[in-house]
Amino acid sequence: MSGVDKRSEAEPIRVQVPGQASAQLLSADGGEAADGRGQLSWALFEWARNPYVILITIYIFSPYFTSTVVGDPVRGQTIWGNINGIAGFFIACLGPILGAIADTGGRRKPWIAFFVALMVPAMFALWWAMPGEGGLSVLTIAALIVLIAVAFEFSAVFHNSMLPAVAPHERIGFLSGLGLALGNGGALIILCFMLWAFMLPGAVGWSFVPEAPLFGIDASAHENSRISGPIVAVWLLVFSLPLLLWTPDVKGASVPVKLAIRRGFGSVVGTVRKLRHYRNIAIYLAARMFYNDGKTAVLVFGGVYAAGVFKWGALTLTVYGIVLSIFAVGGGFFGGWLDDTFGSKRAILVSIGGTALGVLLAVSITPTEIFFLPYDAASAEPVWSLPFFATWPELMYLIVVLLVAICITAAYANSRTMLARIAPISKMSEFFGIYALSGTATAFLGPLLVGAATHLFQSQRAGFASVLLLLGIGLAGMLFVKEERAEAAE
Template sequence: MTTETVSAPVSVPVSATGGPVASRAGQVSWALFDWANQPYFTLITTFIFAPYFAATYVGDPTLGQALWGQTLGVAGLVIAFVSPILGSIADQTGRRKPWLFACAVVFCLSAAALWFAVPGAGAVNPLPIMVAAGMAAIAMEFAVVFNNAMLPSLVSSTRMGTLSGFGWGIGYVGGLVALILMLFFMAASGETGLTMIGTAPWFGLDPALNEADRFAGPMAALWFALFVIPLFVFTPDAAATGVSPGRAVRQGLRKLKTTLGHLRRYRNVALYLVSRMLYFDGLSAIFAFGGIYAAGIFGWELMTLGLFGIILSVFAAAGAFIGGWLDDRIGSKPTILIAVAGLVVATVGSASIGPDTVFFVVPVAPPEVGAAPFSSVGEQIYLLFGILIGMAGGPAQAASRTLMARMAPPSMMTEFFGLYALSGKATAFLAPLAIAWATTAYASQRAGLIVIVAFLVIGFMLLLGVRERQEDAI
């Protein structure tokens, strides 16, 4: 008598949208998008070009901070209105890569144009560079919408937090590497003409013309163009639906109108989007204006700002990796709450630092001209609060993306990520414009920084009422 052995069925991993998970190469290539785009945020909007724009290109740190706020504010308005429409249309056509490619082309051209921000020219007519910076911001944010929407189709729901955190983590590492290259090989001293490691700057960049600061734009464009290639080669895209572009526009707009009209049905998601809208405005603003503030109050130039950026990037990468691990263990919402609380403390602390005071009222000696970086007490305390911003910023961003992926109906993923982008940008113009108004009204960079706290606190309070669960499609 023979017996038959019945093999147990093999469990095939299933993605959060119900299809097969992507290969390891596909997942890593998707995460490399963050590596590709982070130098834009690191070099242009945070540590190199934005402070240069305010202090040198415009020539007046207070006016420059106000103009930069206006630039990001107008870009935020465009993103707010268009990104949910693009997301809805992409859901109708199925594929996301063609849209992402178009955004990449516009971004690279706009970022490269920042090279023409010749020192002092902004005092005469800053508008062309403001337009280029605004177009780069718009194109990058649109690209992020399509990249984010691919996440649930790549891994299981239990691994989205890990992959999202991994993406943010290697993104910060990419920004760190770009900063190191800029600081050690391109940024030269105006006195010696040599870089920090004692060599002539690459490409013959002239410190007298601030060419290293201006090269932040072309460098971010080249970096993105190179490292986004694996995503197009290895990461699977959704299948095309066969819907024509014209029909997709009509259907997408109708579906978006329906989604917005039924937000009462998605009250939990709506509450999360409003919460995220506010705390993300604060998060984006502190990253965008922290370097400008330091350049204004301490007189930091490119090398010190670069060192500041390197230190923050190390801690931001560590925070993102830890946040991804924490996300999958305690949930996205608790991770975000912890991170936003840290941002509130760090932002208040940063705003409390002045040229000769700390914690608003405690007098300290101001930085000495020609002294080593971070040698004054004020600079050291500002650096500590900056490290806290880096540690909290990574988890806040990575877990926010994961929470949206966990809550959105699978069949409406890109459309909801369009709304997610809307929540990140619908009032994104308010924080920069509020900073611009406060800076101008009080003739104070500190006043501009303090308004960020309100966005973080209100967003934190609203998030307390959000329930972490997936919604059913209508």
């Protein structure tokens, strides 16, 4: 077949493979789609990769690094922000070029294997991130985190660009959502295991909890936090194998690396020069840039806001993370259903609109208010005897944030699928590189806006509510995006 079949997308496109009794579905890019095992293996790479985000950047390692390794939470947060800023700079500069290299050089899996090979030892080395002089220096830890973050994002460029070649057009929304759901599911399993095996032992007297941390882990030496590095390293190594073994790769031409780099760089420059031809994609990426910054700020500051307003401690925040992760799994499937049922554009409008509504409701709740209405906390009885979410405002906040968790996860799945539907097939990796750039080029914007608003109004509520501005701009931009595939500019 010389090109993509132009028949209605609602009609399944099938090709008869010699030696098979049944017809094989074509992929979204017009080639032969992967079989069920290959498609599942593609989605399973999210299961392998995404626990790094939950354990290292959100719940376990980052607070340990900023508060214990650095020793000063304020200075530690500053250093953590600089680390992510440096990583974002490298991603912004090199992401589109690497994507273009994949387009000119063909195969994606060797690049994925290369970045996994960089990430695994760097993650494992975080075990030696000790406070004081006994382990790695702060500068060395920072270098490791930058390396992991850059390799993580670059692996996503090549992994995302495989989607149209792996799945039939009518299943790319489902497969994208499945990947996000699996990623959150893997992180949830690890988080629950660490809570049971390393965090609760010695702290509670529950019969189902071990009396002491497993494997001789010494909590006094912060090994229960440091072990997160080796865990995500081994997890990534093991569960990357299905993708590398069973998901078919794009057949690549034998192009030397230097030539691929030269062609890739030239392709990016040419694409930038021809942005007028890709006006629809440019509008989409600009809109995504704003709402993605808003989503990131919600993820970063949601727990901070709750901890400050409701005075939550470590136990409550851990349970909070586990509960949100459970519902985020459902968000991946919800996003896939939205996408396949209503299309990517409408799905994004629903998921980002739902996120904005959830944030608005969240900031309407304090210990003395529920949905901006007064609540008499002094005379109220606890909801239950559990040591977390014991008041109605806390419980209502949790319920509202569950909506946010579902919608944010759905939005990640919908956003990826949207680009897969509108980018030119021949430049898919290049545009996923630009997609990564649009998600990181202004990553400072959300935290800066929240910090400035918090300082200006001297209010956590006002600071957290400021993310509604970013979500609103992104939502408005999506109204001007058309869900149609662009033709490659030659």
